[in-house]
Amino acid sequence: MKTEITMPVLSDTMQTGRLTRWNKAVGEAIKKGEAIAEVETDKAILDVEAFADGFLAGPLAAVDTDIPVRQAIGYIVDTLEAAQGSNGIIHAAQVLASALAPEDADLRRGPPYTIERPSMLRTAVARNMSATLDTPTFLISSRFATAPLHAAAKQAGLSLTLALTRACALTVAEDPWFNHAWTRQGLAKRSRVDVGVAVDSGEGLIxxxxxDAAIRPLKELAETWRIMLGKVKKGRIYPEDYQGASFYLSNLGVFPEVERFNAIVPVGASAILAVAAAGSDGRADFTLSCDHRVIFGADAARFLQRLGKRLEDLSWLASGEGGR
Incomplete structure (x- = not known):
C-alpha cells in the first residue's frame, strides 16, 4: 500500500509550507512518530512525523520548495521493494498553485535588480498585512510618563513590555468592547483577555x-514570556503560541529615535496599542489603532483615560497578583 505524506496544516492562516529538509532517504525504514522531514511555516520550523511504520518512497518534494497545504510531499509504503521502485522529485512548479502568486510590480523602468526569495515568515506577514486592508480603522493617541512604570517593573523583576502588557490587559478587562472581534456572524465576545505582543524575530514580526493576561500572577506571566522569547529565538514557536489574541501591543520604546508610530490592527483583534520612546519630558506617545466596527471614538478615549490612570497608580503592579 502506498500512502501520501502531505504538507501539514499547522495554522488557520497557513497556505503553503517550505520543505527545508528530509531526514530520511528513499528506501529507508521509518517508524510511526519519527521525524522524517522539516518544514518552515509562516512562523517556525517544525517536524513532519511519520503516521505509520514503513519505508520512505518517492517521488519526494524537492528541498527548499514551497508546497500548498495538504499536497503530497512523499509517500510511505509497506515494503522495501516498493520503495526502491519509486523515484523522482516533485518540483515546486508542479505543485504551487498559481493563484497563490501575487501580481508583481513593474520594476523594469527602475534600476537593475535581483530577486531574493523571502522567508515563509516574511511571506506570511505580507499576506496578513494585506488582509487587514478590509478593516476600517481609526487612530487616537495620548502621552504618558513611563519612567515610574519602568522603575516599578524593574524593581519587580519585570520588563517594561511585560508591565505594559499587564496594564493593557487590566484596562481591556474594564471595557469589554476591547475584548470583542468582528466576524461575519456577529460580534465575537471573548471569555478572557489574551494579549499578543509584537516581537522582532530578525526575519519579521511575530x-x-x-x-489570560489580566488574571494570571505576574511571576507566572513572566515565566511564560521567557519561554515564548526562547521559542522565537530558536524559531520553534507553534501556532497555538502566537494566534488568537483579541488585543495587541507593539512597544518600540527601546528606539529613542521613534517619537511616534501607528500599528496595524491584526485580523481578529479589536485594537493594537503602539508605544514609542519617551521624549525629553519623560512622556511617551501611546497611539491606539482600533477596528471601527467594534470600537468607537469615545470607547477609545475612555480606554486611554483608564490606562493613563493605571500608569500613575501602580498598586496593581506592586501586588504582583492577578485580578480584574
Whole structure:
C-alpha cells in the first residue's frame, strides 16, 4: 500500500509550507512518530512525523520548495521493494498553485535588480498585512510618563513590555468592547483577555500571545514570556503560541529615535496599542489603532483615560497578583 505524506496544516492562516529538509532517504525504514522531514511555516520550523511504520518512497518534494497545504510531499509504503521502485522529485512548479502568486510590480523602468526569495515568515506577514486592508480603522493617541512604570517593573523583576502588557490587559478587562472581534456572524465576545505582543524575530514580526493576561500572577506571566522569547529565538514557536489574541501591543520604546508610530490592527483583534520612546519630558506617545466596527471614538478615549490612570497608580503592579 502506498500512502501520501502531505504538507501539514499547522495554522488557520497557513497556505503553503517550505520543505527545508528530509531526514530520511528513499528506501529507508521509518517508524510511526519519527521525524522524517522539516518544514518552515509562516512562523517556525517544525517536524513532519511519520503516521505509520514503513519505508520512505518517492517521488519526494524537492528541498527548499514551497508546497500548498495538504499536497503530497512523499509517500510511505509497506515494503522495501516498493520503495526502491519509486523515484523522482516533485518540483515546486508542479505543485504551487498559481493563484497563490501575487501580481508583481513593474520594476523594469527602475534600476537593475535581483530577486531574493523571502522567508515563509516574511511571506506570511505580507499576506496578513494585506488582509487587514478590509478593516476600517481609526487612530487616537495620548502621552504618558513611563519612567515610574519602568522603575516599578524593574524593581519587580519585570520588563517594561511585560508591565505594559499587564496594564493593557487590566484596562481591556474594564471595557469589554476591547475584548470583542468582528466576524461575519456577529460580534465575537471573548471569555478572557489574551494579549499578543509584537516581537522582532530578525526575519519579521511575530506576536506571541500571553493568555489570560489580566488574571494570571505576574511571576507566572513572566515565566511564560521567557519561554515564548526562547521559542522565537530558536524559531520553534507553534501556532497555538502566537494566534488568537483579541488585543495587541507593539512597544518600540527601546528606539529613542521613534517619537511616534501607528500599528496595524491584526485580523481578529479589536485594537493594537503602539508605544514609542519617551521624549525629553519623560512622556511617551501611546497611539491606539482600533477596528471601527467594534470600537468607537469615545470607547477609545475612555480606554486611554483608564490606562493613563493605571500608569500613575501602580498598586496593581506592586501586588504582583492577578485580578480584574
Amino acid at each position: 506576536t506571541p500571545v500571553l493568555r
